[in-house]
Amino acid sequence: MIDKWWSERPSIKLSELNPISHGIEGRLGRSPDAVPRILLLGGTGEAAELAAQLASRNDLEFISSFAGRVSCPKYPIGAVRVGGFGGIEGLISYLIMESISVVIDATHPFSVGISRNSEVACARLGLPLIALVRPAWQKQKNDLWHEVITYADAAEFVNRKKGRVFLSIGRQEVGSFAACNDAWFLIRAIEAPTGQLPRHHEILLQRGPFDLKEESQLLRDYSIDHIVSKNSGGSGTYTKIEAARLLGIPVVMVQRPTKHTASAVETVDQVVTELTALLTRTVQDGKQRKEAR
Numbered sequence: 001m002i003d004k005w006w007s008e009r010p011s012i013k014l015s016e017l018n019p020i021s022h023g024i025e026g027r028l029g030r031s032p033d034a035v036p037r038i039l040l041l042g043g044t045g046e047a048a049e050l051a052a053q054l055a056s057r058n059d060l061e062f063i064s065s066f067a068g069r070v071s072c073p074k075y076p077i078g079a080v081r082v083g084g085f086g087g088i089e090g091l092i093s094y095l096i097m098e099s100i101s102v103v104i105d106a107t108h109p110f111s112v113g114i115s116r117n118s119e120v121a122c123a124r125l126g127l128p129l130i131a132l133v134r135p136a137w138q139k140q141k142n143d144l145w146h147e148v149i150t151y152a153d154a155a156e157f158v159n160r161k162k163g164r165v166f167l168s169i170g171r172q173e174v175g176s177f178a179a180c181n182d183a184w185f186l187i188r189a190i191e192a193p194t195g196q197l198p199r200h201h202e203i204l205l206q207r208g209p210f211d212l213k214e215e216s217q218l219l220r221d222y223s224i225d226h227i228v229s230k231n232s233g234g235s236g237t238y239t240k241i242e243a244a245r246l247l248g249i250p251v252v253m254v255q256r257p258t259k260h261t262a263s264a265v266e267t268v269d270q271v272v273t274e275l276t277a278l279l280t281r282t283v284q285d286g287k288q289r290k291e292a293r
């Protein structure tokens with residue numbers, strides 16, 4: 001679903017553009033009074049929340065972007081595009097062609113590739129980037145966490161323990177556990193993982209959020225000895241961590257990668273505040289320049 005205004009842009013050839021001049025005010029091919037266009041990199045609950053908030057504003061236009069990983073996605077309100085950009089160069093071309101003024105990176109805390117690409121692309125074009133990374137979960141009293149850096153570390157650990165493992169890391173990284181022949185895995189994901197899987201497993205296709213009662217029952221029903229989880233943060237998948245605490249089940253917690261070199265904000269409200277301040281400054285600067293002419 002692509003909103004009308006977004007598909008009816010004037011077409012501009014890349015060769016006609018000078019990327020260096022394409023800053024927040026360099027909306028090529030558009031009137032200087034046109035409202036700024038925002039690219040919202042999504043795929044998270046926070047991005048959907050942001051889309052809902054931005055949709056009610058008339059001082060900006062925005063488009064939500066998705067990688068297209070799931071076949072039945074829930075799209076947020078507003079314009080949407082789906083699929084990779086084609087690396088840094090592809091993203092730069094997209095930002096120029098679509099006259100984007102600001103990028104908001106609200107992707108998942110473990111989505112490093114798109115975050116690094118957006119940081120480089122924005123730096124090259126002189127575009128502001130607002131990065132949102134929800135806070136990590138913190139270990140609470142009675143949590144039995146074994147923290148690891150990589151999925152390979154987690155695989156080595158649970159295979160050595162030889163028990164029954166609840167693998168709750170999505171489907172992309174399941175291959176890291178393919179050589180674990182000594183443990184049994186309950187693999188939960190929204191869509192079935194492809195590629196090599198551990199020898200002993202069952203697949204459970206479910207989409208969160210999950211409530212605490214159901215999560216506790218699941219862990220009991222499958223006699224789970226260990227949970228493997230990413231430290232995703234947020235409330236959507238936290239009930240499995242609470243259930244593990246209540247039942248005394250150890251959690252092998254994969255630590256977060258570093259997504260950005262610049263600082264990030266932690267909440268949707270902070271993004272909105274930062275964006276509003278940025279747009280206000282831009283309008284004021286524009287007015288001052290007009291008056292000075």
Ligand code: NAP
Nearest residue numbers: 042043065066067083084085086087107108111112113114
């Ligand atoms: P990633 O490893 O950071 O990105 C790999 C490539 O996928 C990127 O280089 C980019 O391709 C494309 N891509 C990623 N996010 C995109 C977006 N929002 N719009 C357009 N292209 C995107 O990403 P990932 O971890 O696979 O996550 C993919 C999507 O799933 C993200 O939107 C993320 O928010 C969501 N998600 C991820 C997880 C997770 O655990 N990783 C969990 C929940 C949701 P090009 O280089 O071709 O541009």
